[in-house]
Amino acid sequence: MISALDPSALSLNENPFAPLPAVRAALIRSAGAANRYPDFLPTRLRRLVAQHAGVPEDSVVLGSGASGVAMQVLSALTSPGDRIVLSRPTFDGYPIFARIARLSTVDVPLDHYGRHDLAAMIRAAADARVVVLCRPHNPTGTLEPLADVDAFLQRIPADTVVLLDEAYIEFVAPNQRIDPAAVLRRFPNVVVLRTFSKAYGLAGLRIGYGLAAPDLAATLWDMQVPFGIPADCLVAVAASYGAEAQLRQRIGAITAERRCLRSRLWEAGVATTDSQANFVYLPAGVRPWRDVFAGLQVRHYPDGAVRITIGSRESTRMVLSALGRALNAPADARHSRTRLAAARRPAPRPAGSAAVRLPARALG
Numbered sequence: 001m002i003s004a005l006d007p008s009a010l011s012l013n014e015n016p017f018a019p020l021p022a023v024r025a026a027l028i029r030s031a032g033a034a035n036r037y038p039d040f041l042p043t044r045l046r047r048l049v050a051q052h053a054g055v056p057e058d059s060v061v062l063g064s065g066a067s068g069v070a071m072q073v074l075s076a077l078t079s080p081g082d083r084i085v086l087s088r089p090t091f092d093g094y095p096i097f098a099r100i101a102r103l104s105t106v107d108v109p110l111d112h113y114g115r116h117d118l119a120a121m122i123r124a125a126a127d128a129r130v131v132v133l134c135r136p137h138n139p140t141g142t143l144e145p146l147a148d149v150d151a152f153l154q155r156i157p158a159d160t161v162v163l164l165d166e167a168y169i170e171f172v173a174p175n176q177r178i179d180p181a182a183v184l185r186r187f188p189n190v191v192v193l194r195t196f197s198k199a200y201g202l203a204g205l206r207i208g209y210g211l212a213a214p215d216l217a218a219t220l221w222d223m224q225v226p227f228g229i230p231a232d233c234l235v236a237v238a239a240s241y242g243a244e245a246q247l248r249q250r251i252g253a254i255t256a257e258r259r260c261l262r263s264r265l266w267e268a269g270v271a272t273t274d275s276q277a278n279f280v281y282l283p284a285g286v287r288p289w290r291d292v293f294a295g296l297q298v299r300h301y302p303d304g305a306v307r308i309t310i311g312s313r314e315s316t317r318m319v320l321s322a323l324g325r326a327l328n329a330p331a332d333a334r335h336s337r338t339r340l341a342a343a344r345r346p347a348p349r350p351a352g353s354a355a356v357r358l359p360a361r362a363l364g
């Protein structure tokens with residue numbers, strides 16, 4: 001049985017809170033009608049999401065998580081052998097989706113601040129069918145400035161589809177979010193991807209949506225599988241929208257916990273990227289993060305970097321005590337202790353939007 005509150009489950013960027021009482025009550029009520037099919041097509045959920053996102057109804061498509069919507073986009077708009085431009089590293093799903101759709105992946109390494117190399121992505125997009133921009137990015141949590149995204153979209157060819165992945169957008173300050181309605185009006189090749197898995201804390205229900213200009217959305221809506229979105233999804237989204245104030249409080253608690261963890265890591269000499277999401281990213285250094293965080297479920301990367309989801313206060317304590325234990329390792333671990341101590345270099349204080357420059361070999 002999965003536990004809602006396991007403080008060591010820090011590898012999937014899940015929400016550390018169990019569903020809100022109103023959401024749980026609505027789900028329990030809806031379970032009583034599980035003998036019935038849901039809506040043939042998710043038109044009621046579409047209307048609800050459109051109103052909330054401030055876009056016309058015919059701009060919304062629904063899927064089994066943002067992952068499901070991404071797959072709908074690739075199935076509807078690509079042919080085997082087409083190119084897809086991805087940052088490296090990126091959300092683990094994208095290389096899998098590309099493989100399923102039999103696309104050829106063009107990897108563009110992140111820059112040394114953990115940000116997308118937008119200029120290189122524009123060059124690569126010139127002969128690609130799809131380009132993916134995550135804002136904030138996973139795994140680094142960095143956020144491309146609004147003006148840079150605008151300039152980027154202007155330079156992408158009109159027949160290249162842009163997946164603008166906003167899986168973590170609710171963690172971003174409102175004045176740093178794009179206005180989806182305005183973007184869709186100007187860029188008919190953009191699909192904005194969002195999910196209820198992260199800030200809304202409904203990863204287990206698998207609800208995601210895409211926003212696109214009506215023509216593109218119509219092509220994607222044609223891919224909606226009959227009875228494909230469970231009734232629970234409508235019920236949970238309606239209850240969540242009705243409890244926005246409580247959700248905002250939870251988001252505030254998670255971002256406060258992220259600030260706390262980043263500062264404590266900084267005090268311990270550990271640099272992190274400027275994450276605007278519900279996780280922190282520690283680039284590879286001389287520290288063997290795999291050993292340091294051995295008892296925790298965190299996401300390790302082949303180059304030695306690690307991504308840690310923000311959990312409860314208990315989770316933060318577990319992360320910091322694992323680090324503390326490594327820094328104070330006894331004599332038989334003298335070698336790694338020396339390496340750890342050597343790595344304790346001052347890093348810029350993680351405040352505001354200050355960027356942390358990563359070691360040259362940390363990414364890529």
Ligand SMILES: Cc1ncc(COP(=O)(O)O)c(C=O)c1O
Nearest residue numbers: 065066067091138167195197208
């Ligand atoms: C950037 C990004 N996009 C999409 C997803 C997929 O989310 P979902 O649970 O809605 O499929 C994730 C999940 O971790 C993610 O990090």
